[in-house]
Amino acid sequence: MTDTAQGPEQPATAPLPAKTAPPEVDRLAAEQGLGEYITVRQAGSPSRALATGAVMAAIALAFMFVLHGPLSDASAFSFSYSVLRAVHLGFLLMFVAGVVHGIRGLVAGAQAHYLYAGGIVHRRRSGLRAVAWPNVAQLRSVHHRRGDRSAVGEVVGYRLEAHDGTSVLIPLVLSEGRDAFVDRIVAALRAHNRPIV
Structure with missing residues (x-):
């Protein structure tokens, strides 16, 4: 997708699908x-963006739920706690990204x-x-x-x-x-x- 890959000086090469207009x-x-x-x-399909965002958020939420038990059982000063906390934070960010993606798709329409x-x-x-x-x-x-x-x-x-x-x-x-x-x-x-x- 660079200027060289899609320069506007080259002619169209592929036929376009013809659908009817409303x-x-x-x-x-x-x-x-x-x-x-x-x-x-x-x-920009809002339903697709909402579905993608919902799936991302659901996966992240499920992993956060699974990690909650081991995270609460681990000692706050252990190496495993640090690793679990970092992974948990990563899934939290994925959850937020999923919600934002869905909302952005709905707003864009x-x-x-x-x-x-x-x-x-x-x-x-x-x-x-x-x-x-x-x-x-x-x-x-x-x-x-x-x-x-x-x-x-x-x-x-x-x-x-x-x-x-x-x-x-x-x-x-x-x-x-x-x-x-x-x-x-x-x-x-x-x-x-x-x-x-």
Whole structure:
């Protein structure tokens, strides 16, 4: 997922799946004159995030419960107590991470990006935003900023910025080193002479 792995200068190579857009999305696209529907990218399932978070929290809670007995039986000054305490703390952090992951997924909500020949419609929860290619100010790459040092600086997505201040974040999803969805957006924006930075 580096700039070299997903450079916007390379053309799309893989066909995209064509699912139908919901009527309200098609209506907005028609109002904005976005033309023919191409494909959709679904992202951010709240139920999946909640389930993943719940499973993480449940596993951590179960191990914390199992460790509670040996931890309370061990001498506070023994080596085994120190090890058990560290492991217990690790599972406590895993529990907190699971809860945070589930809440974050619920707050972010379900998202989808509907790609049309003349622009994109972004759906987040129940809100819709449409951006036509001529109204795009620029497409800006978004880089990984935290975590593992080797991952810092990698491209994780693109932010589509419109002249009216509308901003749509499009996550990068690589398949065999390419993202056909982003490649189509890049090609359309290049055809409209829009900057890609």
